[in-house]
Amino acid sequence: MTDVLVIGAGPAGAFAAHRAADLGARTTLVAREEFGGMAANDGPVPVRTLAHAARLLREARQLGRYGIATDEFRLDYPRLLDRVDEVVHDIRTHSALRSRIDGLGVKVHEHAGTTRFVDPHTVETDRGLRLQAEKIILCTGGVSRPLIVPGAELTHTHSDAWTLREVPPSMLVIGGGATGLQVASVFTAFGSRVQLFETGPRILASEDADVSAVVAEAFREHGMVVRDKLDTVRSFEKTPDGVRMHFVRNGTPDSAEAALAVVAIGWSADTTGLNLPAAGVETDERGFVRVDAYQRTSVPHVFAAGDVTGRLMLVPQAAQAGFVAATNAVRGPQLPLWDQISPIGSFTDPEYAGVGLTETKARQEHDVIVATIRLDAAARPIIDGRTTGFCKLIVDRTTHQILGCHVVGERAVETTQLAAVAMTAHMRVQDLARIPLSFPTYAAIVGRAAYVIVRRLGLDADRSPYEPPC
Numbered sequence: 001m002t003d004v005l006v007i008g009a010g011p012a013g014a015f016a017a018h019r020a021a022d023l024g025a026r027t028t029l030v031a032r033e034e035f036g037g038m039a040a041n042d043g044p045v046p047v048r049t050l051a052h053a054a055r056l057l058r059e060a061r062q063l064g065r066y067g068i069a070t071d072e073f074r075l076d077y078p079r080l081l082d083r084v085d086e087v088v089h090d091i092r093t094h095s096a097l098r099s100r101i102d103g104l105g106v107k108v109h110e111h112a113g114t115t116r117f118v119d120p121h122t123v124e125t126d127r128g129l130r131l132q133a134e135k136i137i138l139c140t141g142g143v144s145r146p147l148i149v150p151g152a153e154l155t156h157t158h159s160d161a162w163t164l165r166e167v168p169p170s171m172l173v174i175g176g177g178a179t180g181l182q183v184a185s186v187f188t189a190f191g192s193r194v195q196l197f198e199t200g201p202r203i204l205a206s207e208d209a210d211v212s213a214v215v216a217e218a219f220r221e222h223g224m225v226v227r228d229k230l231d232t233v234r235s236f237e238k239t240p241d242g243v244r245m246h247f248v249r250n251g252t253p254d255s256a257e258a259a260l261a262v263v264a265i266g267w268s269a270d271t272t273g274l275n276l277p278a279a280g281v282e283t284d285e286r287g288f289v290r291v292d293a294y295q296r297t298s299v300p301h302v303f304a305a306g307d308v309t310g311r312l313m314l315v316p317q318a319a320q321a322g323f324v325a326a327t328n329a330v331r332g333p334q335l336p337l338w339d340q341i342s343p344i345g346s347f348t349d350p351e352y353a354g355v356g357l358t359e360t361k362a363r364q365e366h367d368v369i370v371a372t373i374r375l376d377a378a379a380r381p382i383i384d385g386r387t388t389g390f391c392k393l394i395v396d397r398t399t400h401q402i403l404g405c406h407v408v409g410e411r412a413v414e415t416t417q418l419a420a421v422a423m424t425a426h427m428r429v430q431d432l433a434r435i436p437l438s439f440p441t442y443a444a445i446v447g448r449a450a451y452v453i454v455r456r457l458g459l460d461a462d463r464s465p466y467e468p469p470c
């Protein structure tokens with residue numbers, strides 16, 4: 001019997017186990033595979049490594065433009081996968097969190113196989129471990145949502161990138177969300193002819209509309225076929241060279257072929273192995289574990305955190321929820337998950353990122369003023385030869401609070417962090433405009449957008465008399 005048992009060792013589980021042990025609880029962490037979960041082993045870390053290779057390729061294509069003579073370069077995909085393994089291994093080996101968890105005496109069972117409830121306080125693993133705990137925290141993450149149509153067994157997920165021997169000459173990517181775009185962008189850079197399909201009215205449907213439009217346009221310029229407003233995917237069939245997808249668009253049946261089809265139509269909770277009925281834990285209508293603000297499930301001694309709960313599915317949010325779940329598991333329900341400004345973004349080409357309200361949402365709720373600075377009007381993107389994209393800042397006309405910031409282009413994810421900090425600190429736009437941000441940087445473009453708004457609102461003209469260089 002242990003005080004706290006954490007199931008799943010991704011960011012949610014790792015932070016939960018650390019917090020519980022830090023508060024003095026005897027803690028056990030049980031992982032199906034390696035420590036680090038999907039985040040470290042199959043998601044952001046390895047996929048970001050592929051995205052870095054894609055970045056190196058696009059930088060290499062610019063070398064001649066900067067007077068650097070090169071012999072031909074080509075991608076050696078198996079060598080790239082070796083590098084992915086190296087990165088995953090290095091990050092795991094240098095994990096400060098893992099050392100602290102070990103230092104606090106958490107009992108970590110890696111490669112334990114799937115863990116399932118036997119009764120509300122007892123679990124068993126595939127490898128024959130039987131563990132009992134006063135409190136249990138479910139951090140089992142999610143899995144790729146399958147497309148349930150005839151021939152779906154011929155399709156793949158992003159995880160199959162690790163088993164490919166070479167870059168497929170062509171690829172269908174089904175799903176225009178963060179995962180689909182990441183796969184489509186990386187494999188386009190690697191030389192695959194990619195066709196991207198989305199049922200919604202536009203790719204990246206939850207992002208600002210201008211972000212979707214500019215990313216889609218850039219993808220098309222890179223040679224990708226982007227097809228949104230699909231009615232339905234009907235089936236897949238095998239062809240001599242790969243797979244054919246049958247679909248309906250605008251009421252008209254059509255088909256597309258490629259060497260490989262990757263499905264990325266969403267993320268579901270990974271609860272199938274847990275045998276939740278044995279503990280009485282309820283899931284919601286989408287299959288995610290239902291939790292309250294204290295990360296409590298429907299069973300008082302069972303908590304849950306991270307992707308398995310279906311909230312914003314990102315690493316920092318999973319880590320925060322794990323911290324909250326463990327705090328409440330050990331001390332009783334006293335720490336609700338706090339409201340937070342959550343920047344999102346992805347490492348496609350071009351990158352995109354956003355924080356706060358989209359322009360459409362902001363206009364519904366506020367009287368707003370918006371400034372958009374194109375990257376081709378700023379020094380750093382011109383220096384780097386990366387002029388695609390924009391930075392849009394959205395501000396409330398009355399309170400001068402920053403409501404949202406949306407960026408497409410080089411370093412968009414990093415640039416957006418600046419706006420997230422300003423929003424979290426409740427800075428007014430005139431405060432942001434006054435910071436002499438370094439020149440020439442991408443972040444300074446946010447400052448320029450702030451300055452444009454300050455001028456248009458007639459604020460602080462005497463204190464910000466010059467246009468900040470960017």
Ligand SMILES: Cc1cc2nc3c(=O)[nH]c(=O)nc-3n(C[C@H](O)[C@H](O)[C@H](O)COP(=O)(O)OP(=O)(O)OC[C@H]3O[C@@H](n4cnc5c(N)ncnc54)[C@H](O)[C@@H]3O)c2cc1C
Pocket residue numbers: 007008009010011012013030031032033036037038039040042043044047048113114115116139140141142158179182270273274305306307308312313314315316318346
């Ligand atoms: C391709 C891709 C790219 C992404 N990129 C980013 C990014 O750039 N930035 C970002 O912030 N987020 C990104 N995400 C999202 C991020 O990876 C997740 O939000 C995050 O990993 C969730 O953490 P978690 O701890 O809830 O679950 P996970 O990281 O999924 O870990 C859960 C672990 O529990 C294990 N498990 C499941 N069931 C059981 C069981 N019954 N018994 C024992 N163990 C079990 C799983 O095997 C897994 O190892 C990406 C996701 C994907 C798919």
Ligand SMILES: NC(=O)c1ccc[n+]([C@@H]2O[C@H](COP(=O)([O-])OP(=O)(O)OC[C@H]3O[C@@H](n4cnc5c(N)ncnc54)[C@H](O)[C@@H]3O)[C@@H](O)[C@H]2O)c1
Pocket residue numbers: 147174175176177178179180182197198199200203204205230232233264265266267312313314344345346347
């Ligand atoms: N860089 C990042 O931060 C990153 C990268 C990948 C994933 N993630 C996280 O993982 C989660 C899951 O991402 P995701 O992209 O897998 O799911 P998603 O739900 O974000 O996107 C899935 C897309 O597929 C579309 N779709 C659904 N059914 C379809 C069909 N039959 N045919 C064609 N399109 C269809 C949806 O309209 C949607 O646009 C997200 O919440 C995201 O936060 C983050």
